Amino acid sequence: MNPSKWLFFLGCTVPYRGVSYEISARRVLTKLEVGLVEMPEFNCCGLPLDPVSHEAMMILAATNLAIAEQQGLNILTLCPGCAGTLKKVNKTLKEDKLQKDKINNHLIAAGLTYNGTIEIKHLLEFLKEDVGIEKIKAAITHPLTNLKVAEHNGCHILRPKKFISFDDPEDPQTLKALIKVTGADCLDYIDETQCCGAPSVGVSDTIALQLVRDKLNHIKIVGAQALITICPSCHIMYDTNELRVEKNFSESYGIPILHYPQLLGLAMGLTPQELAFDELRVNAGKITQQPAMQTAQKTTSNC
């Protein structure tokens, strides 16, 4: 096992509609000297197959775990859905030998074996536990002191707690701590842990839109200048639907939705261009044109 290198499990949603998340995360991880290894081949983590066939989900997840084991690397993901699914299956198979043997019998067809030797971490957990708050603090060159933001953890990063235990699902603190490191103020608001509604969007976008509206209203009341997410699906929900909600419900927000690495990147002195701010639907000009940001851009362009 090589502890300094991580297998970068991209997932489906990130390359499909969350490229700004990927670009900014890669930039930030490079700055923090994290070595990433690309997947040799890719299959979905299995989560979207769970409603169709639980067994198929288990097999897909186990396939990915077995491939990572072959490489002798732990998995790092940007998507909490992938992280949650892989962790859940990893834990289940580690604890249940009968299940493990059953899955391994199926994996033979693809020439793979699951042994249970690796672990899976989401970016958030990785930044907290493996990089460490201190190291991140040391990399901050342009603290975002005048910025007030709200966080949205999403569901799969925290729940179910019997499989994912790194933070309190009822009062999560990791993302807040990581936001505070950037110098920005992280605001408390109503229903912080409420779901974004993304998985139900294909069945009823009415309900999903109302959940988006609820969240945006709650963060608007406390005066948040941006919403920080760590999940590609949550980001899509808020970023792409904010304008729709404004139009359909006669609301007005103008609150940009940022991926956490974009916020961290700004504080590290990376430019909005380098962090793919141009991929965002809701204009984040209000944030990037703050005095601190302008100095950052000037310094970088002088280099």
Added chain:
Amino acid sequence: MINAQSLSIRERHLKKLAHRGAIQIGEITVMTEVSIFNQGKKQPIKASEIDPTFKYELQKIPGAEKILRCFQCGTCTSDCPIARFSDTYRPRTLIHMAQLGLKDRVLNSDTLWLCAACFTCTDRCPQNIDVDSVIRVFRNLAVEKGCIPQMFCDQAQNIVETGYAYKMPQTRIKKRESQSLPPLPKGNTEALKKLLKGIKFFERVQPIQKPQGENQNEP
């Protein structure tokens, strides 16, 4: 048959939703068309639709083992973000219907597919029932009966054909180069097909077509 009393309750409920800005504004309409009780009409339960063995069948399926522990406290429904804005999706009701043996009503229910899998119910259930897993078991059984919303079908189809849950547009794949991103890893669909054949996936899950042709490796 809708009686006068239930109609007025329904109307009041719709007004409440309208007050929240939920009804027919622009392209948005309140979703009242789906109901676990057959499209909004409350139909009395007939003895002939009860399958008394259903709950025991469920108890044997991983994830739904603890379904008989439910004492209808309603924690799942009151904590559910979807139930908050839906007038039909109620996890407690689905579990109660399953306990009563209303197999067809549960498995044919459209609302089954509204669950966002946020796991709040699972974390908060005082009886430690994996509510999300119970809903997932219902869905898996519904799929085997041929009931599956298009979105779930499409995603499964995409995974089988490309390894990815979405059809990755070629423009997206090409743009990665200009964004200095490494190329997208290709899906190993050959291995995937073999693995899914091994669990008789394509026989059991009829709506998902077996991938055909050789050009299935493009992500």
